[in-house]
Amino acid sequence: MARIPYVSADLAEPREIVDAVRKRRGGTLLNLDRMLLHSPELASGWNAYLGAVRTRLSLSPRLRELAMCIVAVVNGAEYEFIHHAPVFIEAGGTQAQVDAMRDPDRAAADSALFDDTDRAALAVAIAMTRSVKVPDAAFDALKSRLPERELVEFVATVAAYNMVSRFLVAMGVEPE
The missing domain is CATH 1.20.1290.10 (AhpD-like)
Structure with a gap:
């Protein structure tokens, strides 16, 4: 059980950060994102870093x-x-x-x-x-x-x- 409530699944602000996370996730916010978005700056950095690890490395x-x-x-x-x-x-x-x-x-x-x-x-x-x-x-x-x-x-x-x-x-x- 989550230790604090998730942010709303229909969160819209801060738009630039929420849109970037949604884009990487194919339009939705996962529970992980909804927890991270308590701190938009953290979510933004996390999204960029993990996005690179998931999609831009040469590792198979x-x-x-x-x-x-x-x-x-x-x-x-x-x-x-x-x-x-x-x-x-x-x-x-x-x-x-x-x-x-x-x-x-x-x-x-x-x-x-x-x-x-x-x-x-x-x-x-x-x-x-x-x-x-x-x-x-x-x-x-x-x-x-x-x-x-x-x-x-x-x-x-x-x-x-x-x-x-x-x-x-x-x-x-x-x-x-």
């Missing part, structure tokens, strides 16, 4: 969504998982992989469902989320599989979605 959409899903599970952010699991599947993931991510450690070790790059990515995302520090072996495994730009973008995506999930959980944002 599948790895991006894998990162988002595993962060969501580790942090108990069901809202985030519900929103990103279907996008992971659209990007080439499978329902079996989605189901497996419900147990992060088993997923990171599952060579039948996840290839070497996936497992390395899962290990880095899990370590970053649980303890912030990533063991050298885990980082090096991912580093050997991704170009530097994609490695930076993967780590930044994990960091960004840790922010998202922690906001969702702390504020009690509910799935639509």
Whole structure:
């Protein structure tokens, strides 16, 4: 249950900010947006930053969504998982992989469902989320599989979605 009321779904002001958020969301405001819009400036920055992470990086959409899903599970952010699991599947993931991510450690070790790059990515995302520090072996495994730009973008995506999930959980944002 949300810890404070959401702003109205038909919020119109401040127009420039609300319109930008609606545009990124295809015309609607999600519960996350309705919570963020208590602070229009925060919502504006969030919208621009997360919009870039979601749509303008060179990291593959599948790895991006894998990162988002595993962060969501580790942090108990069901809202985030519900929103990103279907996008992971659209990007080439499978329902079996989605189901497996419900147990992060088993997923990171599952060579039948996840290839070497996936497992390395899962290990880095899990370590970053649980303890912030990533063991050298885990980082090096991912580093050997991704170009530097994609490695930076993967780590930044994990960091960004840790922010998202922690906001969702702390504020009690509910799935639509």
